[in-house]
Amino acid sequence: MTTSIAIASGKGGVGKTTIAVNLSISLALQNKTTLLLDADLGMANAHILLGINPELSLDDFISGKSKLDDVITTTKDGLKFISGGNAISNLLSLSDLERHKIIKSFEAITAEPDFLIIDVGAGAEASSMSFMASANKVVIVLTGEPTSFIDAYSLIKAAYLDYKMDNFGVIINMAASNLQAKLNFEKFQSITQKFLDVKLKFLGHVPSSLKIKNSIISRTPLMSNKVVNEETKAFNRLSTNILTLNNNETKGIKFFNN
Numbered sequence: 385m386t387t388s389i390a391i392a393s394g395k396g397g398v399g400k401t402t403i404a405v406n407l408s409i410s411l412a413l414q415n416k417t418t419l420l421l422d423a424d425l426g427m428a429n430a431h432i433l434l435g436i437n438p439e440l441s442l443d444d445f446i447s448g449k450s451k452l453d454d455v456i457t458t459t460k461d462g463l464k465f466i467s468g469g470n471a472i473s474n475l476l477s478l479s480d481l482e483r484h485k486i487i488k489s490f491e492a493i494t495a496e497p498d499f500l501i502i503d504v505g506a507g508a509e510a511s512s513m514s515f516m517a518s519a520n521k522v523v524i525v526l527t528g529e530p531t532s533f534i535d536a537y538s539l540i541k542a543a544y545l546d547y548k549m550d551n552f553g554v555i556i557n558m559a560a561s562n563l564q565a566k567l568n569f570e571k572f573q574s575i576t577q578k579f580l581d582v583k584l585k586f587l588g589h590v591p592s593s594l595k596i597k598n599s600i601i602s603r604t605p606l607m608s609n610k611v612v613n614e615e616t617k618a619f620n621r622l623s624t625n626i627l628t629l630n631n632n633e634t635k636g637i638k639f640f641n642n
């Protein structure tokens with residue numbers, strides 16, 4: 385049985401892809417079969433952070449050229465990956481029905497992974513929302529900035545009102561310390577829960593780090609280096625904490641029909 389986890393945010397550029405990539409590698413290195421889906425349609429860039437250039441992408445599946453199994457690449461860390469491709473117009477103009485078809489088609493993947501991590505586009509666009517609603521668990525990435533708070537609040541509000549999602553994990557990225565991150569989380573939680581009947585769970589923080597910045601520039605994910613440091617410990621901690629997050633029991637189609 386596959387656990388699907390959407391990594392989302394209100395504001396762009398808060399670190400979704402960085403977290404989705406390193407979290408996925410952390411799980412893969414723990415011998416959990418993990419599939420990372422770059423669902424940031426139109427702005428797909430997880431392959432850049434991974435330092436690979438897959439020949440086939442989700443475009444090839446959607447256009448009917450390839451089977452879903454054939455657009456899966458395996459990285460040297462044993463992570464399975466579906467690239468979002470570059471054909472911007474194609475993917476962004478998907479209808480609800482087409483997105484539905486994509487999500488449904490995951491059932492046909494030959495080897496069901498233990499985890500599906502979905503890097504979702506920022507904001508409450510229809511495409512992001514339907515990927516979030518189709519995942520078992522939804523994680524929101526925040527930074528301590530007020531703009532990130534406001535946009536994350538709007539995203540959670542839309543997810544709750546339009547899709548009845550009411551469980552969200554929260555990761556604070558670019559934090560000065562875990563204590564600072566926890567304080568940021570508590571502030572965000574008290575604002576959100578004042579107005580919306582949702583449950584938020586603090587999953588941990590990722591430090592603001594030059595190593596992380598450099599890993600993006602050198603196109604080698606930090607987790608691939610297999611060294612123990614503050615950053616890799618943070619990603620490993622997230623991979624454990626995420627399992628304690630409750631599922632969203634919303635009706636409607638789910639990845640792998642779970």
Ligand SMILES: Nc1ncnc2c1ncn2[C@@H]1O[C@H](COP(=O)(O)OP(=O)(O)OP(=O)(O)O)[C@@H](O)[C@H]1O
Pocket residue numbers: 393395396397398399400401402403424427505506557558559590591592593594596597600
């Ligand atoms: N923990 C961190 N420490 C330092 N820099 C970071 C950290 N996380 C992310 N960054 C920086 O922020 C930039 C944006 O990160 P990333 O691409 O992961 O964000 P995103 O939320 O996926 O953006 P988008 O909304 O455009 O998809 C990175 O290029 C990197 O330079």
Ligand SMILES: [Mg+2]
Pocket residue numbers: 400401402424429503
């Ligand atoms: Mg991204």
